[in-house]
Amino acid sequence: MSTSERTTIPPTTASDGVDQQPAVDRARSDAGQVAADAAEVYERFFVPALFGDWPPILLDRAGVADGHRVLDVGCGTGVVARAAVGRVGDDGEVVGLDLNPGMLAVAARAAPDVTWRQGAVEELPFETDSFDRVLSQFALMFFADRDAGVAEMARVARPGTPVTVATWATLADTPGYAAMAALLDRLFGPEVASAIEAPYVLGEPQAVGELLSGHLDDVAVEVVDGTARFPSIDDWVRTDIRGWTLSDALTDTQFDVLLTEARRDLARFADGDGRVRFPAPALVTTGLARR
Numbered sequence: 001m002s003t004s005e006r007t008t009i010p011p012t013t014a015s016d017g018v019d020q021q022p023a024v025d026r027a028r029s030d031a032g033q034v035a036a037d038a039a040e041v042y043e044r045f046f047v048p049a050l051f052g053d054w055p056p057i058l059l060d061r062a063g064v065a066d067g068h069r070v071l072d073v074g075c076g077t078g079v080v081a082r083a084a085v086g087r088v089g090d091d092g093e094v095v096g097l098d099l100n101p102g103m104l105a106v107a108a109r110a111a112p113d114v115t116w117r118q119g120a121v122e123e124l125p126f127e128t129d130s131f132d133r134v135l136s137q138f139a140l141m142f143f144a145d146r147d148a149g150v151a152e153m154a155r156v157a158r159p160g161t162p163v164t165v166a167t168w169a170t171l172a173d174t175p176g177y178a179a180m181a182a183l184l185d186r187l188f189g190p191e192v193a194s195a196i197e198a199p200y201v202l203g204e205p206q207a208v209g210e211l212l213s214g215h216l217d218d219v220a221v222e223v224v225d226g227t228a229r230f231p232s233i234d235d236w237v238r239t240d241i242r243g244w245t246l247s248d249a250l251t252d253t254q255f256d257v258l259l260t261e262a263r264r265d266l267a268r269f270a271d272g273d274g275r276v277r278f279p280a281p282a283l284v285t286t287g288l289a290r291r
């Protein structure tokens, strides 16, 4: 959308933040890095809205079972790792690794029985062939070096065992976020909108298939239906802004403007009781570590 089509938000006072461009940290958005307080919002509101349905699907596709040593890469607050604990039993072990200490602090409070490690997927601090299953849910698109990340996941997986990765389908397949990104672009410009678009950059099966095939055998990509659910439009906006990479970018006044516009612009995604639901499909891709 061109600048001239954007809604002009009338300035009130010079210091209220309305007439300023939001201060987007692009590197942080592209790397999926949230502030420490945003990690709490992520766990409390984002996980039930978007992420919580997926761990059993990934664990099933990967065949996680009793006695396995499992690695969850880009674990965030640990939804996959926590679900894996019940499957591997007392003889297994679950390790969660993430770049972000705020996410890991929330994860460790929720599940002290998982081994939580801070680190980058591009340089995993683990022995070669040391895990029975390696999983990564909705993190691959944020890796600084995706190819190196996949190579490392393949390296630490025992030869012949599955490495399973979830990525969101395209923005066009996810109408609620396509509309949210268009609204942010109209109000605040493309830098702000790009923070909402970043999770969808690996939505084409061919792109993710090729990426994994560089380091894994027998790669298969499956498109799986999913649904995003928020209690209301206000909750949706609050979760997306305060629980993700834009948490410090918008002033309170800009946030209020966004809320007002969203109630009208995104109303078609809410039912008669105000609850929000829209399709949020994902690609679940599995390949086997090379022998």
Ligand SMILES: C[S@@+](CC[C@H](N)C(=O)[O-])C[C@H]1O[C@@H](n2cnc3c(N)ncnc32)[C@H](O)[C@@H]1O
Pocket (backbone or CB within 6 Å): 031, 032, 033, 034, 051, 073, 074, 075, 076, 077, 078, 079, 080, 097, 098, 099, 100, 103, 119, 120, 121, 122, 136, 137, 138, 139, 142, 143, 144, 145
């Ligand atoms: C959208 S969150 C997904 C978290 C979790 N897997 C879930 O499904 O709720 C993406 C996570 O990937 C992590 N991440 C991004 N780049 C990373 C990297 N290079 N190495 C390790 N973790 C990374 C981020 O810190 C963030 O916690």
